[in-house]
Amino acid sequence: MSTLTGAMYTGIAGLSTHSKGISVVGNNLANSSTVGYKSTSIQFEDMFYSSLHTANGPDQIGHGSSVSTLYSDFSAGSYEDTASPTDVACTGKGFFVVTDPTTGRNYYTRAGHFSFNEDGYLINAQGYRVQGWEADPAHKGNGVSTKGALGDIRFDDLQSPPEATSFMTLLVNLDKDSEERSANPTDPFFSLQQEWDGTADPPMGENSYTYQSSMVVYDEAGGSHEVTIYFDPVQDDSVVSDAGGGQVWEYIITCDPSEDGRTIDGQELSSTSSAGLLMTGTLTFDSSSQLTGMTAFTLNGAATGDLHDLTNWTPADIGDDGNPMFTANFSGSDNASYTGDAEALNIGIDFGIHDNTPSATGWDSAVADASLIGSDIANLFNFEEPVISSNATTAYGRSSSTLSRSQDGYPPGFLEDVEIDDNGVITGIFSNDQSMELYVLGLADFANYQGLINEGGNLYSASGDSGLPITGVAGTNQFGSVASNKLELSNVDYSGEMVDLIRYQRGYQSNSKVITTVDTLLQEAINLKR
Template sequence: MSITGSMYTGISGLQAQSQATSVVSNNLANSTTTGYKSSSIHFEDVFYSTVYAGNSANQVGNGVSVASINTDYSQGAYASSNSVTDVAINGDGFYIVVDPDTDNTYYTRAGNFNFDTNGYLVDAHGNRVQGWEMDDNSISGTLTDIQLDNSQSPPQATSEVKLSLNLDSTSTDNSTSTTTPYSALFGTYDGTADPAMDDSRYSYTTTISVYDENGGAHDLTAYFDLVSSDDGDLVWEYVITCDSSEDMRDFQGTDIDTTSAAGALMTGTMTFSSSGDLQSMTAFTLSDTPTNTTDPMAAENWVLADFDTNGLPIFNANFTGADEDQEITLNFGLSNTDSTTGTGWDTTGGIDSMDDLDATTTTDDLPSFNASKLSTSTTTSTTSSSSTYTLSQDGYAPGVLIDVSISENGVLSGSYTNGQTQKLYTFGLADFANLQGLNAEGSNLYSATTESGQALIGTPGSAGFGTLASNVLEQSNVDTATELTNLIIIQAAYQANSKVVTTADTLLQSAISMKR
């Protein structure tokens, strides 16, 4: 091998180690960069020259070159953050972001996101994070920009009211009737009076707010009065009402709020065992096809209520003047297990409407159903003072977005002033068959190439993709100690190759001086 060949071999070593220095330097410079993935350089020897020695041919190498520079895509450590939109991927995958100016798609592991002034979730350079919109808790449509644009939670009309209370069994019967003892309290109601129910006519009352389909709040008041009975059973009468002026139901073409039935929504009885447990109940509502078309309070117009699919009796309300009434179920803690067959009522006592109630009626005659207790918090009647344990309903007013959260499955949910939580978007993640084929664009971004293959798209936590962690960021996976060790090795190699060059130069100069 010639002296010049030795010099070129040394120079190739210098060039290779210089490239290695650049790789290590870049790793060290990005040792604290969010989501950075370290690189490693690999060398290979170059072509060989054949040298004949004696009767055999031998080879002498001609230096070194860079074989590849590979990226280590292994998981970086987590660092806590105070921002909920700082998210880290635990496992495989990349966030998908789109440059709004060029529509170019990029991929990143850096999850330091925030919402811009237009409500878009963006990275540090304004690239928009991609995900799927949520509809009824399922993703819908195609990947799109994640954007919260004046997000509101729509109102929900109340469909169920639940009351859990105790009624003092030692109370007196305040509304009495010798002809209709089981509807005496209802008989004192007058929607045209103020108040519609006289304070002296009931033993206990409680009020809960419900919501119409437009999100308006309305008070629903329940009145209770003990029924004096000669057959030894403990029976309470109840009446469910709303504000008379807010009752916009229609009665035979007349606004019901101008009648004595204004605000009267449901009435009935509750029968308790000697130990105070609720055993059965009745529920009457205003008929859709009244017999008496002039007086909505007429007893013959109040018939046994229908049941919903859960076996709860239904009453109708209308607070907005809508064409369809709002159906609300009443839950005292009992449901009908046979509500799907007919009306679900056992009327062997001959009582189909309140008109059938009279002085001869006993608790055995009262309509009943196959009752099943829904929980331990059913209404009771004991010697304890009357009190309300729980009041709940499932409606709510419209709400304004006040906070967001991100689940491990990548679901971005909004919390609203009405106490509701709504799933808004699901993050999209991408993965590639050949990660080494990705092109590093800088700014923590990668782009797909023909070598990487097309992006495989999925949701966090699905097959092949990692989950997300909120309030944390993935840190650089650079091992500083390893990189400093590599730097020392590279420095020694560089110095050795420089010695080869200077030695070859000295030899070459000696050869030239011989000619002189």
Template sequence: MTIASLYIGATGMKTHSQGMQVIGNNLANINTVGFKQSMMLYQDLTSLDVTTGGNNPTVGMSQQGMGASVAEVRVLHTAGGFEPSNTVTDLAISGKGFFQVAQGDKTHYTRAGNFRFDLEGYLVDPGGYRLQAKPIENGVAGGLQDLQLVAGENGNMVLPPSATTSLSIISNIGVTSDNSASATDPYFSLLQQWNGTAEPPLGDGAYGHSDSIAVYDAAGNKHEVSVYYDGAPDGPDGQRIVEYVMAMPPSEDGGAGAGTSAAGLLMAGTLTFNANGELINMTAYTPSGDASQLSSWQPAAMGADGYPSFTATFAGSGGGAQVMTAGFGMTGTGWTGGGSAASVGSNASQLPGLAGAARQARVTTGYEGSSSNLHRTQNGYAQGGLMSLAIDSEGVMSGKFSNGQVVDLYQIPLFRFTSEFGLRREGGNHFSATRESGEAQEGTAKTENFGSVAASTLEMSNVDASREFVNMIITQRGFQSQSKVVTTADTMLQKALELKR
């Protein structure tokens, strides 16, 4: 059995040599981004039954081992330490998730988040694998694809212009006097005094307060929309009524009323306040024909957001008619009663009611005293170039553009596996799924146990140098002892051969 001892010692030397390779690989990657250390586990080889002689019934319990072999090289997926970075596309995962990267038909998974944009605008790792993410359009994430920022002519990503579709002007309307009184149509006296061929179309003494907001056409050109307010006869029960006209500069009107006295007119109506200055009703009218005729002004259509809508055609915009909604802080579903503006006359009870009226958090008020502009907002913008990127803990990449817009661009999903130990190393800090690992399960950062994303951060290797040095000594001692077995067995064999001489 001395010859068998040689082979047993050889298996031990080979196995410990492989163990040293694992230790060496761990130490070689101690500074590798996202590297996961390995641990080698040993197992014994097949044992042989040993005959003990006599009638010993426990002969089956007497066995002799035949050496050692590698049972498993296990990857330890514990998290490594985090290191801050100055690059926003350096990403780390706090939790169990993996990033998905792809190149051609190859799909891999990695914890190494040192990504950079290449010349084509793809976000890639050092091996050229592209990070997979979901593009976001209007707040909705699409299907998984290569994350790419498409550059414009100047080499920078461009956000196309977007036409204004809604605007909101919230003010306190403190006017009480009626500066543009009309005996026959006192709730539309501003509308009747408007003269689009004059400059200005309303004299300074014709109204009590005004406000303006910038809006954009489809080409990204900036325009101004103004609202003029004036007092009107009170309604029943101490209700205070204010009339208003919404208009653009007549010179910018590219619609049917261009060059006429109605040039620039967009919408007109009334705001009704109770004795406490709270908005309790409003009306809105838009022209359906000759805007210079009061009978052409009909109750405005309601937009999907619950605000009345109007149509504007800006000269030279090339975008044609542009529908917008205008809000004063009160939404509704339609109108109750009422006909054209001409049918109202001097009777406030002929003003239509706003069906399903609901005051919003920000709403126009009618506190007597000074008037003030409280809040303006609209959703259009001009073209803008990308200035900076940000990635939040949920993996949402957003871009800040030169036009002041912050837009969500991509959702970076994370992936997990039933058994991380079943993943196959592919080099480059990549892993691939196997039957043992199970299929990749997609999820969103900060949900379940997928983990969260940290931008401008890198996860470093999880190798513990002190533990590896201890393992190195143990492995070296094991190799040394097995080599001693070989040399001792060789000496014993030499002695046996000498007996024949």
């Protein structure tokens, strides 16, 4: 009788373990569509044994089964494309780190369905804050660089600061068949400079130039200003003859006279006829209409008397990039000199020709000022080692037009969108077409994944068995990479789960049969009384 009673309890143990197995399968199937869910498998083990005396000597008889362990499968699931850049998936080892803002406790998850809340925090579905590091812009381009400690990722009223213009590129075609429109043809060079009058409105008459092109530049505060370049061909007979079938064009670079804040020895240029006149010079083309040389003059900071006097215009400084520079001051300063004004902008200009090895002067002639050019083309100097770009300014026989223009300044901007790269670097895209690396997503790894505690909500917490978290950047060391606009789906295997469900069902039925069989045998034993 005791053996039969024990067999019944053995069946009960089998029912219990198989019902737990069915529960595990049911949970897997219930989470088959849960983002980042990791399937669980159950493992059984036999229970203790009792000694039994048999004809062959001592032996043992078992008393059923029990649950040995639950094993989580941390292999990656498939990936789903999404429309949100803040949906991220880890394509290798690692967990995203989130923090409960109430308790400060860290959790770890593979579910990267993140979004920004009304306070600018990057959060998960539970409102826990995603953790990362601030990006270090000082090391941009030298791999992923972070600063500070792991903390909340927060975008709060982020702005892109303005950048003052320091370089301009203008590539044009100047119609070689154009007629000189300058009203001062007797002086072949710098006629445009002579005709500019910053006190007049407009400062340059329409009959004084052949072509003009304008672009917007920015000051140090992000304010926009229009810079206009005027062109006119030099058609003096002696110049045309000396050019050997080529051409010489003169140009001036100007700004709105009312925005010219330069001063010379206390004199404000905005009140003079040279207000807004930033640079003057020439462009030389050969018989095939290709650019071969240029000159550039700017107003001497020690100029005196008539500022239109060519002796006050000296060869422009050459920048480190080999391009001539002019100085503008759109902010102005009552006590600043022309050359020492902290708010002055030095802007390089590129027409498609520059000096290959800029020296102290960068020019191949020691011409002191524009007055020494005279009327002879032979007096025009050039760069010491001129380099002509493949897409330089030209003088073909077709309508004058602007081929390309650009400058490197920009106004302040406001955050409009974000991008996340393979290393988890979160880059802000701003309204001024600039981008800025702002944060780097943090990942955590553990020595023993099976030691993690499943907290529900796609969250895990560390335990003594899992070991302390090792944090790092995606794509480095043991960590996988990050994929934006993607979510990692559940790794539940439907077919495998259905097979397990059948096994556990049959196991449950079999153990229930043990109980009913024992019941029948006990009934037979009771019936012996009759």
